[in-house]
Amino acid sequence: MSFELHREKFPCRISEVEIGAGVAGNGQRFLQVGGASTLPFLSFDGPSGHLPVIGMEVWDVVPELWPAPLENIFGPVAGDPVEWARHCAQEWGAEFICLRLRGADPELNDASPEACATLARDVLDATGVPLVVLGCGNDAKDNVVLQKVSETCAGRRCLIGPVTSDNYRTIAAAAMVNGHLVIAQSPVDVNMQKQICVLLNDLGVPQTQIVMDPTTGGLGYGLEYTYSVMERVRLAALQGESSLALPMIVFCGFEAWRAKEAKTGPTDGVVQGVAWEALTAGTLLQAGADMVVMLHPEATRVVREHVKALAGGEMTL
Amino acid sequence: MALTGLQIFKLLPKTNCRECGFATCLAFAMALAVGKTSLDDCPQASDEARETLGAAAEPPIRLVTVGQGEYAVELGGELVLFRHEKTFYHPTAVAIEVRDDLPEAELTERLHAVQALSFERVGITMRINSIAIRQTGSDSASFVKTVELVQANSPLPLTLVTQDPGAMRAALAIVGSKRPLLWGAAEANWREMTALAKEYGCPLVVTAGDLAGLSSLSEQVTGNGYKDIVLHVPAKAAGDVLRAATAIRRMAIKKRFRPFGFPVLASVGDNRDAYLAALTAATCIAKYASMIVLDTVDPAVVLPLLTLRQDIYTDPQKPIQVQAACYTIGNPGPDAPVLVTTNFSLTYFSVGNEIESSRVGAYLVTVDTDGTSVLTAWASGKFGPEQIAEALEKTAVGEKVKHRKVVIPGYVAVLSGRLAELSGWDVLVGPREAAALPGFLRSYTAN
Numbered sequence A: 001m002s003f004e005l006h007r008e009k010f011p012c013r014i015s016e017v018e019i020g021a022g023v024a025g026n027g028q029r030f031l032q033v034g035g036a037s038t039l040p041f042l043s044f045d046g047p048s049g050h051l052p053v054i055g056m057e058v059w060d061v062v063p064e065l066w067p068a069p070l071e072n073i074f075g076p077v078a079g080d081p082v083e084w085a086r087h088c089a090q091e092w093g094a095e096f097i098c099l100r101l102r103g104a105d106p107e108l109n110d111a112s113p114e115a116c117a118t119l120a121r122d123v124l125d126a127t128g129v130p131l132v133v134l135g136c137g138n139d140a141k142d143n144v145v146l147q148k149v150s151e152t153c154a155g156r157r158c159l160i161g162p163v164t165s166d167n168y169r170t171i172a173a174a175a176m177v178n179g180h181l182v183i184a185q186s187p188v189d190v191n192m193q194k195q196i197c198v199l200l201n202d203l204g205v206p207q208t209q210i211v212m213d214p215t216t217g218g219l220g221y222g223l224e225y226t227y228s229v230m231e232r233v234r235l236a237a238l239q240g241e242s243s244l245a246l247p248m249i250v251f252c253g254f255e256a257w258r259a260k261e262a263k264t265g266p267t268d269g270v271v272q273g274v275a276w277e278a279l280t281a282g283t284l285l286q287a288g289a290d291m292v293v294m295l296h297p298e299a300t301r302v303v304r305e306h307v308k309a310l311a312g313g314e315m316t317l
Numbered sequence B: 001m002a003l004t005g006l007q008i009f010k011l012l013p014k015t016n017c018r019e020c021g022f023a024t025c026l027a028f029a030m031a032l033a034v035g036k037t038s039l040d041d042c043p044q045a046s047d048e049a050r051e052t053l054g055a056a057a058e059p060p061i062r063l064v065t066v067g068q069g070e071y072a073v074e075l076g077g078e079l080v081l082f083r084h085e086k087t088f089y090h091p092t093a094v095a096i097e098v099r100d101d102l103p104e105a106e107l108t109e110r111l112h113a114v115q116a117l118s119f120e121r122v123g124i125t126m127r128i129n130s131i132a133i134r135q136t137g138s139d140s141a142s143f144v145k146t147v148e149l150v151q152a153n154s155p156l157p158l159t160l161v162t163q164d165p166g167a168m169r170a171a172l173a174i175v176g177s178k179r180p181l182l183w184g185a186a187e188a189n190w191r192e193m194t195a196l197a198k199e200y201g202c203p204l205v206v207t208a209g210d211l212a213g214l215s216s217l218s219e220q221v222t223g224n225g226y227k228d229i230v231l232h233v234p235a236k237a238a239g240d241v242l243r244a245a246t247a248i249r250r251m252a253i254k255k256r257f258r259p260f261g262f263p264v265l266a267s268v269g270d271n272r273d274a275y276l277a278a279l280t281a282a283t284c285i286a287k288y289a290s291m292i293v294l295d296t297v298d299p300a301v302v303l304p305l306l307t308l309r310q311d312i313y314t315d316p317q318k319p320i321q322v323q324a325a326c327y328t329i330g331n332p333g334p335d336a337p338v339l340v341t342t343n344f345s346l347t348y349f350s351v352g353n354e355i356e357s358s359r360v361g362a363y364l365v366t367v368d369t370d371g372t373s374v375l376t377a378w379a380s381g382k383f384g385p386e387q388i389a390e391a392l393e394k395t396a397v398g399e400k401v402k403h404r405k406v407v408i409p410g411y412v413a414v415l416s417g418r419l420a421e422l423s424g425w426d427v428l429v430g431p432r433e434a435a436a437l438p439g440f441l442r443s444y445t446a447n
């Protein structure tokens, strides 16, 4: 049997999405994600699209009790999300910032939409990198908060959400009017992922303004469900399911640090929580993650290096 | 296309002579149909049967066993490219490398460290599968001495890493009866190495610098009559490791390309950054390595990797369950809240984790729902008022608290009334998502 490399050819391509407004002169950077016509990093099959981008998460309100490795790093900036975000972008190499507005939750601080929106704009201005803004998970509150965020940050091409099949109109409409993108979330389910994307299409949101969030499960806590749903979504998209031909975002830092093993593991030398976070990301990169949101700076660094190593190599197959 | 067990059975001698190791020809045929054995194991098969079954009877990826007895590990035997298509069958074996230039004290210390790398998760013990002993110099004496020491101090199957047939032969004189993995054969030495593998009946790693070379070397070794082989491409960059392993698995499964119908061994490379090495290893677990060799005994690296292996190799059709029982979280007193949920491991862990982080001591009663989540179990009648009432009764959680209030998941609020009637407990409706539990529990205790 003579050897001849088998190359996989897919008929379709993931749409290319631009986040952040590259307005000349203001120094604001922008990112392109998506564009793959192969499975992740399989460049011998064809153009594998833009490299996944690695961002960092910033919270308006920090938890009462951080695991020590997070407390040690973020302690000094934790009360000041703008400063925290500046560190992420300027010192820790975050390609984008993901601002999680936990404090908007009526059960937590019930922060006002105006305060949330001002914070989002301040983070944008302070960092110069593209911004993802997440609501608090309370549908009614998120509708008003994210609408205000959309208006205040108009024209900056932020990625805003999540929206779900149960709650998408207000946020998506506000995002469109103000030139942002939306995060279409499903509860680890291919059909529901498709449903929300179709609903957004019907509402008139173009393919270039949607990023999918299949809901991240952390290592040891449902990672395999997310992994397989993402693989199925990506394969379906490449084979022609155009409603799913969109980039995907995963929230690895947030999920990984919820694990008991991350909070309690060894912290001298290799920090188990950092490894937990990095491996959650490394695994989902293989399932098609295009935007990876991290928490710990060291985990962010190694995943960024790992992406380079996956894209690199000199072997001819 | 693959044949069914019965189609294969019709072509067998039907003598039940047991020479294949199976009790009957039918059992052998069934095993062959799912790729768990090879037609070569039936010495009685006619030429006609061989021809008809041909490639169809061969599993797309051969199952290769390393070691013996309790610690033996099976490599390969995979049937799909994506776990959602069926499942991945044989979890990536994890080997830890030891070099033969390690001083004896350090060596025994490392072996003890490997032995300690055993973790229990969701009721399953996860551990290391092999010790890979690498020859570093040209002197076979220290290699042999290390092999002796390792086998005296570790029950794990060995992987013997040397390109020198002389050193390999000397090591096999000691451990040859234990089915170590011989790593290995390359362009220059494959004849001697294949002869050794045959003589001792040990699996053999076949190494070449690129896929074309690997393909022809694999053909040479198998053409020589030896099929218990493992493929290896010594790539450095993570991307090369990924692409080589993917190309091999894909050609084996989709194209039935025989030279690649064997398990793949990946070396994680000499990466000084422990996190980056772990990330490469993680990539290999997800994408197609049947064995990886690590150069660390740090539990902070190994535990996450073994956890990942467990995640990826869990059968998507058979969710992991926890025992249906009453679990104590924190230090609950007689006024502590009582919550119920299902015995799907993921549900249990998410709920348990959130209770723990709320720092409110509580009792968590899990109902046996065959490992399904709250909504699925409710829809299929496995998480109804009857089952919950029965679980409260059976676990005798009522003896631990002096109240009669139970918290049910918000998704099944509708069953409150009936549950109260059946159990005599007051029913409180909790949040839908586990993440909202800390807030819920704090206001619960405040009232």
Ligand code: SF4
Pocket: B012, B013, B014, B015, B016, B017, B018, B019, B020, B021, B022, B023, B024, B025, B026, B028, B029, B041, B042, B043, B044, B045
């Ligand atoms: S060796 Fe062949 S003939 Fe004998 S029992 Fe097995 S399958 Fe049947």
